[in-house]
Amino acid sequence: MTPLRVGLLFGGRSGEHEVSIASAKAIAAAFCADENAQKYELRPVYARKDGVWHDGEIAAGVLASGTPLGDDGGTTADRWQFPPSVAEIDVWFPIVHGPNGEDGTLQGLLQMVGVPFVGTGVLGSAVGMDKLMMKTAFASIGLPQVEYIAVRRDEIWSNPCVFPKLCDRIESELGYPCFVKPANLGSSVGIAKARSRGELEAALDSAASYDRRIIVEKGAKVRELECAILGNDNPQASVVGEITYDSEFYDYETKYTDGKANLLIPAPISDVVAKRIQELAIAGFLCLDCAGLARMDFFYLEETDEILINEVNTLPGFTALSMYPQLWAATGVSFPQLVDRLVQLALERS
Ligand SMILES: Nc1ncnc2c1ncn2[C@@H]1O[C@H](COP(=O)(O)OP(=O)(O)O)[C@@H](O)[C@H]1O
Ligand SMILES: [Mg+2]
Structure with a gap:
């Protein structure tokens, strides 16, 4: 051969x-x-x-x-x-x-x-990368998400009369804390948690330096759960994992400094919550026309038992210690089997 x-x-x-x-x-x-x-x-x-x-x-x-x-x-x-x-x-x-x-x-x-x-083609990759388009697509099939407001750079920078009104609107509709994010980055770059008007103004200004499109989300007290998807038309979901850390949120430093974050696989959650996450993960994957692989990330609000979809990663971190391959290992697919399966899925799709 x-x-x-x-x-x-x-x-x-x-x-x-x-x-x-x-x-x-x-x-x-x-x-x-x-x-x-x-x-x-x-x-x-x-x-x-x-x-x-x-x-x-x-x-x-x-x-x-x-x-x-x-x-x-x-x-x-x-x-x-x-x-x-x-x-x-x-x-x-x-x-x-x-x-x-x-x-x-x-x-x-x-x-x-x-x-x-x-992996995913042009459409799903582009929509999955842009947090605003991704949320619009997820909303179109009724996936639960945090409340958010879409903001354009020119609302922040170009007209001094518009900016205070924008901040007023964010305060009244979302309140504090809120998360300000550039729409098209990743790895938490440019993301800030705002707890006051001063922090909100600084966060918006900073996010606008990264992207023309910005998203502001209601900040929730969340547990962070992730599910790995593998497949094309009939995708399978892995066991659910959880990320824990001591920092304020899962920021760049926490993500990439050894020992700052822990992966719990499987996540210590009920079977009902795990099953619901797997269903939502598959629905989100299919909604964006993803293919091959994706990691779907969720927020779990324990007090109200709500599960919200946070985002999709169409090419998730793939080191030996990364969540995606570890979730599959815990589901019974070894790292070598995983890469073999991904190549076969690529051939099948073409
Ligand atoms: N609405 C929110 N409520 C609470 N925490 C949030 C919220 N949005 C983001 N975070 C925190 O910020 C981190 C990075 O945000 P995320 O949207 O996943 O961006 P990235 O694509 O850069 O990973 C999340 O993992 C979480 O810790
Ligand atoms: Mg993320």
């Missing part, structure tokens, strides 16, 4: 570049394990922060060292000159998190090339 050439595409132009390298390293190891070693030939392809792609020894070197390559002065034209070996790839496994990787842009490129790829 000729092994299938898998293009493991990692790195990318977002702030989650380093996380992507760590995810790719774990995925590469899984392609070399068990039966995968005979079935697949791994071809790492590294997208530098400036968008230039490398294959072969350079890409393998970044994977092995875990260290990103600096910009060597590549031009826009270099970004359109992909290494010739990419033409030999049979199936792509993109594991590039955040903007320009998880938001449909990369998926559009792979779609145009006409080679099967792991």
